[in-house]
Amino acid sequence: MSDNPNNWPLWEVFIQSKRGLEHKHVGSLHAADAEMAIENARDVYTRRQEGNSIWVVEAEHIHASRPEDAESLFDPADDKVYRHPTFYTMPEGAKYI
């Protein structure tokens, strides 16, 4: 981090491309405040009609899992195939199931 107080903070930008879809992370930018971050995000990430709505979040407010924790977080799901519909054997001839 820079200690120059005149540097603008970093914002992460999320764009909803169409009504009804999720907001998706598209990148980041620097801006003095949220309003400017949204204006800059408009200019940088939606020049070709990519957007319908913009979220900006100051990057320092995002907390992320650590790559070294990936195993303990996600491996427990590996042996639970019965959580997927394809795990089950359906009687021959049954329809709409």
Place this chain on the structure above:
Amino acid sequence: MTEVKDLEALFQAKIDAEQKIEPKDWMPEKYRKNLVRQVSQHAHSEVVGMLPEGNWITRAPNLRRKAILLAKVQDEAGHGLYLYSACETLGVTRESTIDDLLSGKAKYSSIFNYPTLTWADIGAIGWLVDGAAIMNQVMLTRTSYGPYARAMVRICKEESFHQRQGYEIIAVLSKGTPEQKDMAQDALNRWWWPSLMMFGPHDGESAHTAESMKWKIKRESNDELRQKFIDRTVQQAEVIGLKVPDPDLKWNEERGHYDHGEIDWKEFWNVVEGNGPCNHERMKARIAAHENGRWVREAAVAYASKKARKKQAA
């Protein structure tokens, strides 16, 4: 604790398995440094690249061309920003990255140290310079570092109009009056060799190639990309009746590629080292823009904190 050697083996295994490296993953210091150098240089090139084209915005021959050129230059600013952001994920601040450009410590693509003398040069830049950049950038959409690859996907989507608008300019001029056709040919003559130099030194002499290939930062060598560019562009020149300024250019049936004459590497290094026609002018313009924008950056921070204080008080 895991040994660095094990970490390196794990890292290489990920790369070999075509998995992307993400900002929080462990990476060898040299991989990180190599990427910071390449991504920042790429970002600087996008930004400095606006200068030669900006030179013609006020003199574009009609409103259609002016709107297109404005949109293209605005895209380049955006591309610079995507790349600066990718660079920042490697743990360097935006400020220090930009300082390195302004102090001359970091380089940008030498192609932008050539002047844009006529309107045809704007065509040549789109067709040849963006064309060469696209070769490189399409390869980089598959680079091993996630944020860099994602920035490249975005850039490539936008870049294809840049090349097409340039080729259109040159094609229109080459069908125009004899003077206009001469202007198009003259632009091709001046931009052809510098465009080939954009791919960098021959594979044997490229300082970073071996390591970059092992780490899949790069996936095709300088010479391979250059050959691809030549093979495609020669055909495009033929279609519009222009002549590529290389007397040694010849189709090689056996190789299935064009053979071409030797590049003037003395000129290449001379421009890299700062002695090209516009190195001084470009840096002067960048430094002036940065200095003249300082009060805007400071005022925006002051305004934001004033607004925040008011909101808190209310």
